[in-house]
Amino acid sequence: MQNPQFPLTRLRMGSFLNPLNSVCPASCLLSLFIPQDRWYSIGDMSAIQKLQAPLSDDDVRSLRAGDQVLISGIVYTARDMAHKRLCEAIDAGEELPFALAGAIVYFVGPTPAPPGRVIGAAGPTTSSRMDPFSPTLIAHGLRAMIGKGYRGPRVREALKKHGAVHLSAIGGAGALLWRHIVAAEVVAYEDLGTEAIRKLQVVDFPAVVAYDCHGASVYERERVTKCK
Amino acid sequence: MRSEIRRTRPSMLTLINRWLLTVVRYIDFEKIVETVESLCLSAAYELPADVLAALERAARRESSPGAAKILNQLIANARIAESERIPLCQDTGLAVVFAECGSQVAVTSGAGERRATLFDAINAGVVAGFAKGYLRMSVVADPLNQRRNTGSNAPAIIHQTIVPGERLKLTVMTKGGGCENKSQFRMFRPTAAGDQIIDWIVDVVASAGADACPPFVVGVGMGGNFELSCLLSKKALCRNLDQRNGDGFYAGLEAELLSQINALGIGPQGLGGDTTALVCAIETAPCHIASLPVAVNIECHSHRHKTAVI
Numbered sequence: 001m002q003n004p005q006f007p008l009t010r011l012r013m014g015s016f017l018n019p020l021n022s023v024c025p026a027s028c029l030l031s032l033f034i035p036q037d038r039w040y041s042i043g044d045m046s047a048i049q050k051l052q053a054p055l056s057d058d059d060v061r062s063l064r065a066g067d068q069v070l071i072s073g074i075v076y077t078a079r080d081m082a083h084k085r086l087c088e089a090i091d092a093g094e095e096l097p098f099a100l101a102g103a104i105v106y107f108v109g110p111t112p113a114p115p116g117r118v119i120g121a122a123g124p125t126t127s128s129r130m131d132p133f134s135p136t137l138i139a140h141g142l143r144a145m146i147g148k149g150y151r152g153p154r155v156r157e158a159l160k161k162h163g164a165v166h167l168s169a170i171g172g173a174g175a176l177l178w179r180h181i182v183a184a185e186v187v188a189y190e191d192l193g194t195e196a197i198r199k200l201q202v203v204d205f206p207a208v209v210a211y212d213c214h215g216a217s218v219y220e221r222e223r224v225t226k227c228k
Numbered sequence: 229m230r231s232e233i234r235r236t237r238p239s240m241l242t243l244i245n246r247w248l249l250t251v252v253r254y255i256d257f258e259k260i261v262e263t264v265e266s267l268c269l270s271a272a273y274e275l276p277a278d279v280l281a282a283l284e285r286a287a288r289r290e291s292s293p294g295a296a297k298i299l300n301q302l303i304a305n306a307r308i309a310e311s312e313r314i315p316l317c318q319d320t321g322l323a324v325v326f327a328e329c330g331s332q333v334a335v336t337s338g339a340g341e342r343r344a345t346l347f348d349a350i351n352a353g354v355v356a357g358f359a360k361g362y363l364r365m366s367v368v369a370d371p372l373n374q375r376r377n378t379g380s381n382a383p384a385i386i387h388q389t390i391v392p393g394e395r396l397k398l399t400v401m402t403k404g405g406g407c408e409n410k411s412q413f414r415m416f417r418p419t420a421a422g423d424q425i426i427d428w429i430v431d432v433v434a435s436a437g438a439d440a441c442p443p444f445v446v447g448v449g450m451g452g453n454f455e456l457s458c459l460l461s462k463k464a465l466c467r468n469l470d471q472r473n474g475d476g477f478y479a480g481l482e483a484e485l486l487s488q489i490n491a492l493g494i495g496p497q498g499l500g501g502d503t504t505a506l507v508c509a510i511e512t513a514p515c516h517i518a519s520l521p522v523a524v525n526i527e528c529h530s531h532r533h534k535t536a537v538i
Binding site: 117123125168172175219 | 304305309365379404
């Protein structure tokens with residue numbers, strides 16, 4: 001059903017009229033010169049790279065925004081409350097429940113493990129909620145975070161300054177990612193329930209490098225980041 | 229003599245009872261608990277058929293191979309969840325329950341001493357479902373002070389409406405926090421142009437971006453007042469994805485919004501693509517001459533809602 005008030009011409013020109021253009025007119029002009037299929041360059045990503053945690057500085061430096069990676073080894077879970085406690089422990093000079101040097105932290109609050117399973121559904125939660133805490137952890141040796149979505153400018157600066165990356169896993173694919181977790185144990189803050197820190201052993205856990213340590217972002221490359 | 233009369237004629241109490249049964253339909257407390265429990269479980273493990281079909285359609289249409297790959301991974305996720313009985317998403321959500329209660333329905337008291345209401349039955353069903361299904365308890369008792377987990381995922385958010393009839397229709401939507409966080413409300417001038425409202429809605433979706441797990445289902449509530457527009461935006465999400473607004477004007481607006489949202493190019497997981505939203509659904513209500521309230525409720529691709537009629 002065609003509505004006379006919303007003609008098709010606007011529809012076709014959607015990208016030129018999108019509200020982001022009022023914030024960033026350049027993106028509107030740019031879109032004139034870039035063929036549409038080139039915007040979505042995730043399809044021609046380089047070969048899938050295997051990563052073994054904990055990460056070395058070389059591992060981190062070799063990663064580029066847009067790279068697909070498969071992570072194996074130990075990753076630690078932490079989300080909102082655990083991050084707050086970790087930063088409080090650092091401020092108080094206390095010992096942390098796990099070594100941050102080279103570590104990977106996964107932003108996840110899994111569902112309880114059903115009988116006979118090591119863990120329940122375990123997909124990533126929104127990374128930006130950890131933005132106030134991540135720079136402190138990165139400064140203390142954290143090398144990678146796994147989450148979903150955008151990171152703020154302070155986190156991106158910290159990634160560049162200390163050499164760390166932010167990885168994006170498939171948000172909402174809790175069952176698919178569950179298959180890549182082979183062992184799980186609570187190592188700290190058990191009172192937080194799902195938000196407790198867990199030590200996970202993962203095998204070929206799939207993710208995409210969203211922000212690399214050279215200042216590039218998969219979202220900027222894909223031209224969909226908010227122009228601020 | 230007296231005992232013979234009793235045997236042949238029903239007692240007064242029986243007569244009243246019979247009359248009551250013609251105007252009231254009793255639904256057992258336990259029946260409601262069981263129904264809500266099974267709705268919570270199937271919502272957690274089984275992606276509704278209309279959502280799965282929309283994802284499959286989107287995967288076929290995608291011009292970006294990377295985006296199509298992600299959509300296929302989401303379809304695979306739904307298959308794994310169903311066969312392995314692992315929740316679709318670790319955020320098994322806050323239970324939002326729409327109860328359309330027939331005016332003739334009465335809830336019979338539960339086994340407990342207290343007289344039980346429909347709301348008690350629904351909450352008991354949510355508690356049972358989340359415990360039995362090994363689902364995540366994602367509710368804290370107060371928002372700012374202690375934020376202590378209630379440990380049961382109760383209380384549910386319940387919206388009850390009274391409709392004619394003797395049936396009870398229950399819809400359970402388990403709503404994740406990530407996408408709910410990106411929902412917005414705005415009061416427009418009553419003289420606002422359609423384009424102004426479209427631009428704002430598209431902007432809300434753009435600012436949700438990769439954070440809220442695209443491709444989205446975008447629920448829009450228009451009209452009513454401050455709280456009704458927000459409720460309408462959630463009700464819009466309950467609709468079957470293939471169903472359009474019954475009014476041609478608003479159906480056209482839904483199509484226009486969807487094409488502009490998809491023209492943003494955010495794509496699945498925010499990594500670029502043609503599919504930023506699967507559907508945009510609008511629900512409307514009459515409103516004050518001075519007002520034009522608009523609410524946008526963002527829903528992730530793990531769009532879990534199940535309905536049963538008792």
